[in-house]
Amino acid sequence: MSVDQGLRRRLEPDARREQILAVAVRLFGERGWAEVSTTDVARDAGVARGLINHYFGTKKDLYLEVIRVMLTVPPSAIAQLPEGDLATRVAAIVDWFLDVVSQHSRSWLAAITAGGMAADAEVAQVVAEAVDGAAASVLAAVGYAGRGDALHAMARSYVGLATSTAREWLERGGLTRAQVHKLLAATLLTMVDQVFPDAVFPDAAFPDAAF
Amino acid sequence: MSVDQGLRRRLEPDARREQILAVAVRLFGERGWAEVSTTDVARDAGVARGLINHYFGTKKDLYLEVIRVMLTVPPSAIAQLPEGDLATRVAAIVDWFLDVVSQHSRSWLAAITAGGMAADAEVAQVVAEAVDGAAASVLAAVGYAGRGDALHAMARSYVGLATSTAREWLERGGLTRAQVHKLLAATLLTMVDQVFPDAVFPDAAFPDAAF
């Protein structure tokens, strides 16, 4: 593992930083916050421990970067919004979510379940930003983008459902992908039909028009 | 805060243990795992640090007890299952959940959102047991108790939705209780109608009979 080849080599700051970050992502993905020490990261990176503080500051700062990396969605599959029927779009957004989660499931799930210290305010904020992004995607897919704070809150709640359901599927193995898909699609349709209309702006009173 | 009155007094083991535990619950509820040291708990309890290890073992062991306390639902409101229509029972179980969460919201939410180190296996198990209990209550309320693992998985997913929605309500304040109630009731009804039937035992083929 630890690629230490005796000699001491100079790397460009970006390269060294990214190398340490990669090691940290791997270690924090395998074990939790308390189980990984900066000494471990330094050893596996073949680097003096002080260098980690030099590049990242605090151990928590390093951890925040790790979580950001874990939650960063590969931009390949984004922005594919099929223009069909509502049910079609719901099925598409659910499939997109399941694809993203299942591909790099371990790191994504580990990070979204608060990674190791959800109580920390900064960690919570990083996770909240990722949830916000997913919620915005959901709202866009169902044609409710930019329609008020309550809708965003409901969309974030739905992302919570999607997350817990995905965990039941990928970690516990108690559900099949088909069951997960049906659950998420049916509940999202229900929310769009029955719950979202009550949450749009009080002044704007066109609850169903997508355009 | 720290009730230190100079002299050193002997307490019965249960009393001392409970006193320390109370202090730990307060501190871990205010701050997270990393921000609370056993020294802090000892100081606020007016006790030597070693005594904590004597009573609880490891700091993590103390933390597990704290989370168990936080997740323990006051047994008052349980076991009230109104025998009415399905929609009535759904509304009742949602109200019950919202009551429980809103009463001691801070500690419950703090603990259920993984309390501080969800990555730890033991902490995850304690939280999972609490989620299992809530899921069982939901299944019992809708008449699907004891009908297979997939159903329990779906119920746990629903508890995830309830948790994230409650957090949007209580912590972020972006939703009203009425909105939360409608969201949770509508989605639960949808799951009972459209999703649960596919998840019952393969051999048992009576998806709708409550009795």
Add this chain to the structure above:
DNA sequence: TCGGCTTGTTGGCGGGCTGTCAACAAGGGT
């Protein structure tokens, strides 16, 4: 009342982890 004994309680030791900083050296520029 007083000594003894059980046991709740203390304080310090060793080990480990973290943040900081002055000193060192790798490698390019002149």
Add this chain to the structure above:
DNA sequence: ACCCTTGTTGACAGCCCGCCAACAAGCCGA
């Protein structure tokens, strides 16, 4: 070949944790 920038190191101080021998509070029998 030299120098000088700067990536890199190693050690120091501080804190936290688990452990354990020593201490004493309070009860019991004499």
